[in-house]
Amino acid sequence: MATETSSVDKARQPAALRLEDVHFAYPAAGESSHDVMLGLDVQIDYGKIVGLVGRNGSGKSTLLDIIRGKLVPQRGQVRVGKTLVSADSRLVNLPQVGVISQRPDAGLAPTMTVYENYVLATDHERSSLRWAYSSQRARGCRDLLAKANMDLEVKHNEQVRFLSGGQQQALSILLALQSSAPILLMDEPTAALDPFAAERVLDLAISETDSRKGSLLLVSHRIRDIVERCSRILVLRGGKIGEDIDTAARTPTEQDLLGIMANSTSHPRTLGGTAQ
Amino acid sequence: MTLDSLSFTVQMGLLYAIPAMAVLLAFRVVGFPDLTPDGSFTLGAGVSSILLLQAWPELAATCVAVGAGTLAGIVTALLHTRLRISKLLSGILVMTMLYSVSLRAMGTSNLSLRGVSTLLGSLSSRASGPLPIATITLITGIVFLGLWTFLKTGVGLRLRAVGDSESVTEHRGLRREPFYILGLGATNGLAALGGALVAQYQGFVDVSMGTGLVIICLAAVIIGETIVRPDRVGLLMAAPVLGMIIYQGVIAVALRMNLAAADLKVATAALALLFVAIDRLRVQKGAAGRQIGNRNI
Numbered sequence: 001m002a003t004e005t006s007s008v009d010k011a012r013q014p015a016a017l018r019l020e021d022v023h024f025a026y027p028a029a030g031e032s033s034h035d036v037m038l039g040l041d042v043q044i045d046y047g048k049i050v051g052l053v054g055r056n057g058s059g060k061s062t063l064l065d066i067i068r069g070k071l072v073p074q075r076g077q078v079r080v081g082k083t084l085v086s087a088d089s090r091l092v093n094l095p096q097v098g099v100i101s102q103r104p105d106a107g108l109a110p111t112m113t114v115y116e117n118y119v120l121a122t123d124h125e126r127s128s129l130r131w132a133y134s135s136q137r138a139r140g141c142r143d144l145l146a147k148a149n150m151d152l153e154v155k156h157n158e159q160v161r162f163l164s165g166g167q168q169q170a171l172s173i174l175l176a177l178q179s180s181a182p183i184l185l186m187d188e189p190t191a192a193l194d195p196f197a198a199e200r201v202l203d204l205a206i207s208e209t210d211s212r213k214g215s216l217l218l219v220s221h222r223i224r225d226i227v228e229r230c231s232r233i234l235v236l237r238g239g240k241i242g243e244d245i246d247t248a249a250r251t252p253t254e255q256d257l258l259g260i261m262a263n264s265t266s267h268p269r270t271l272g273g274t275a276q
Numbered sequence: 277m278t279l280d281s282l283s284f285t286v287q288m289g290l291l292y293a294i295p296a297m298a299v300l301l302a303f304r305v306v307g308f309p310d311l312t313p314d315g316s317f318t319l320g321a322g323v324s325s326i327l328l329l330q331a332w333p334e335l336a337a338t339c340v341a342v343g344a345g346t347l348a349g350i351v352t353a354l355l356h357t358r359l360r361i362s363k364l365l366s367g368i369l370v371m372t373m374l375y376s377v378s379l380r381a382m383g384t385s386n387l388s389l390r391g392v393s394t395l396l397g398s399l400s401s402r403a404s405g406p407l408p409i410a411t412i413t414l415i416t417g418i419v420f421l422g423l424w425t426f427l428k429t430g431v432g433l434r435l436r437a438v439g440d441s442e443s444v445t446e447h448r449g450l451r452r453e454p455f456y457i458l459g460l461g462a463t464n465g466l467a468a469l470g471g472a473l474v475a476q477y478q479g480f481v482d483v484s485m486g487t488g489l490v491i492i493c494l495a496a497v498i499i500g501e502t503i504v505r506p507d508r509v510g511l512l513m514a515a516p517v518l519g520m521i522i523y524q525g526v527i528a529v530a531l532r533m534n535l536a537a538a539d540l541k542v543a544t545a546a547l548a549l550l551f552v553a554i555d556r557l558r559v560q561k562g563a564a565g566r567q568i569g570n571r572n573i
Contacts, residue, residue: 099447107447109440111568112433119430120437120448128430159507159568176447 014082016182016215017044017067022076024059024066036062037073038239044183044232048215049206051226054236055261060219063236064185067217069094081182098176098184098214100205102191104169107176110161114152114171115141117160121175144174148204150197166197173201177208184209186218190225198222202229223254235260285528287409289521290416291474292492296516297423298466299493304512304569305427306459307439311367311490312352313467315374316345318486320468321475322378325387328476334395338472345468348374349460357453379483386482394476408477415473419466420513427509435459436509439570488541495548496520502551507566523547 024037036059044050054060065071066078069085078085080095100106108117118141119132138156145152148170155163163171169189176184186205190198206229209216220226226233233252235243243260245252252260295317302310320341327337348370355366379385396408426432437444438455445452467489475481493516500519506512523544530543 094449096449103443105441106443109437109444111440111570112436116433116436117444119433120444123430123433125430129426130430131425132428132430132433159566162566 014079015043016046016048016081017042017217018077018079019043019066020077022066022073022078024062024071024073026062035239037066037076039076040240042234042241042244044215044217046182046213046215047209048232049209049230050215050217051230051233052217052219052236053221053223053226053233053257053261054242058236059239060236061187064099064187064217064219067095067183067185068097068099096179096181098179098181100173100176100184100186100189102188104165104172104193105160106172108160108168108172111159113157113159114145114163115156117171117175118144118156121178124180144178145171147208148174149200166193166201169193169197169201170204173205174208177205177212180212180214182214184214184216186216186220188220189218190220190222198225223257227252227254227257233257237261281528281532283409285524286521287412287477289524290409290412290517291477292470292496292524293416293517293520294419294473295467295470295489296493296496296520297419297513298463298470299490300497300512300516300569301423301466302460302463303494303497303573304571305436305439306456306463307570307573308353308356308363308456308460309367309573310349310352310460310463311364312348312370312374312460312464313493314486314489315371315378316348316464316467316486317471317474317489318378318481318483319348319374319381320345320471321481321485322382322387322471322483323468324472325389325475325481326381328389328392328394329387334393334398334476338395338469338476341472342465342469345471346461346465348468349462349464350457352464353453353456353460357456375483382481382483385484386480389476389479389481396473396476412473412477416517419469420517423462424510424513427513431458488544491541491548492523492544493520495544495551496523498548498551498555499523501567501569502555505567507568509568512569 019040019042022037022040025035028034040063052060052063062071066073067080067085069091072086072089072091074089077087080097083095084092085095086092109120112120115138116132119137122140123132141156142153145156150167150170152163152167152171155167160168160171173189189205190201193201202225205216218226218230227247231247233245233247234241235245237243295313299313302308323344324337324341327340328334352366352370355361355369356363361369396411427436434450435455435458437448438450438452471486474485496519497516498519499522500515500517503518504511504515506515526547527540527543531537535543
């Protein structure tokens with residue numbers, strides 16, 4: 001992978017996300033435990049748009065929680081950018097991770113205005129006692145909102161809870177993209193949206209990712225979105241990355257991918273897979 | 277109502293508006309239903325009175341009282357964040373302990389401040405003539421402006437966000453603990469300031485003067501919110517001030533109409549209920565509020 005990144009850059013910059021030999025099991029009643037990750041290895045470089053697919057119960061949500069430091073694997077290492085998140089069953093640091101979920105108001109303060117939410121997302125001086133309102137910031141806010149093309153910019157003084165679901169989702173994504181986090185996790189971002197809003201919201205996330213240096217990990221059951229938009233597709237299966245597909249080498253069809261997801265072992269390794 | 281009693285009502289309203297703004301800060305802004313102010317109000321009254329009786333300078337005595345209240349608030353916040361005791365119980369525990377602390381500090385269940393020079397007294401006499409209302413307005417106004425300004429700074433926005441939704445703190449990587457410490461410290465510092473000023477105004481401290489304070493303040497917050505329907509921070513802060521003046525007026529009238537002092541708490545609760553009912557009926561009619569603040573509490 002990462003053919004366009006020069007080796008010099010690679011040496012200077014750590015990967016946006018790196019998981020090494022991650023083992024995770026949910027504790028269960030009695031002796032047994034429910035294994036979800038069995039030595040998972042993956043690395044995602046900066047600036048990539050990567051899709052993650054897998055059937056229900058394959059551990060997609062668990063993997064996202066492990067990346068965010070909400071769950072700690074029993075074995076293995078998790079790194080986000082330069083931050084060591086967890087190592088050998090110990091949480092080391094909470095990482096900087098942008099998250100966009102199917103809840104449209106994820107990361108938004110509902111009774112605060114759009115502008116105030118913008119300030120919360122963009123003001124990185126944590127202990128600032130400076131006045132939070134300025135015409136310069138308001139202009140920056142309106143410029144950002146205009147990118148969504150959803151009439152958000154005229155609502156910058158409106159409380160977030162009075163926006164439509166699609167507008168909230170777009171705002172949530174725009175603000176998540178303002179963070180300097182190495183990786184942005186999108187978990188079924190369009191589940192709650194109509195097909196038109198879903199298109200627009202995804203386009204927005206992709207174009208914003210192209211203009212920042214972090215990468216994007218997109219989890220979705222809408223296989224078409226994954227196939228069309230991701231430069232790399234990870235198939236989660238049997239507690240590991242069962243298939244690692246470079247879509248630049250060959251773009252799989254929706255059917256191909258569904259086949260790979262359904263199948264356990266007996267598919268031809270012709271999709272540029274570097275599994276395990 | 278005579279002019280005298282009207283002026284008394286407004287003065288009491290403006291004095292109690294300080295703890296009312298504090299309660300609003302905890303309940304509506306920080307999203308922490310804190311019952312500590314019952315205790316920190318008395319603590320502020322007790323501490324400032326003891327120091328005044330020992331001839332401390334008025335301002336210093338009042339400041340120490342505010343500091344004591346702030347500490348009490350921080351303890352409540354830490355009980356919740358460190359020991360994971362529920363918000364309600366943390367407040368109740370500290371409030372209960374503060375009753376004994378105040379009683380111990382005062383050494384007796386009530387103290388008279390007759391003949392002692394107080395902050396309100398000295399400021400008022402300097403303002404040529406007995407004009408406590410001007411002094412009280414000034415102090416309450418400073419607290420109001422201070423809170424209003426603070427809530428519009430970067431830290432103030434984050435404090436509001438912490439009270440607004442779990443999701444925003446998680447996504448913006450905000451730890452809740454420092455904001456609970458900040459918010460409850462300020463809440464109880466202000467409650468203590470209110471207690472100190474009320475004690476100085478009425479000329480005595482009673483160890484049970486804070487009992488039921490949070491309920492009175494909540495009643496004022498609800499009354500104020502029903503009237504002003506705050507959709508901006510300025511209006512949100514104004515609600516408890518207006519509400520407290522109205523509350524004090526209603527209580528004064530009720531007492532004049534021979535309401536027994538024993539029935540005062542029922543009257544307070546009934547008044548709060550009345551305004552909640554007005555608010556809810558209005559919402560049902562479709563005039564849904566565009567109010568800000570944490571309405572879960």
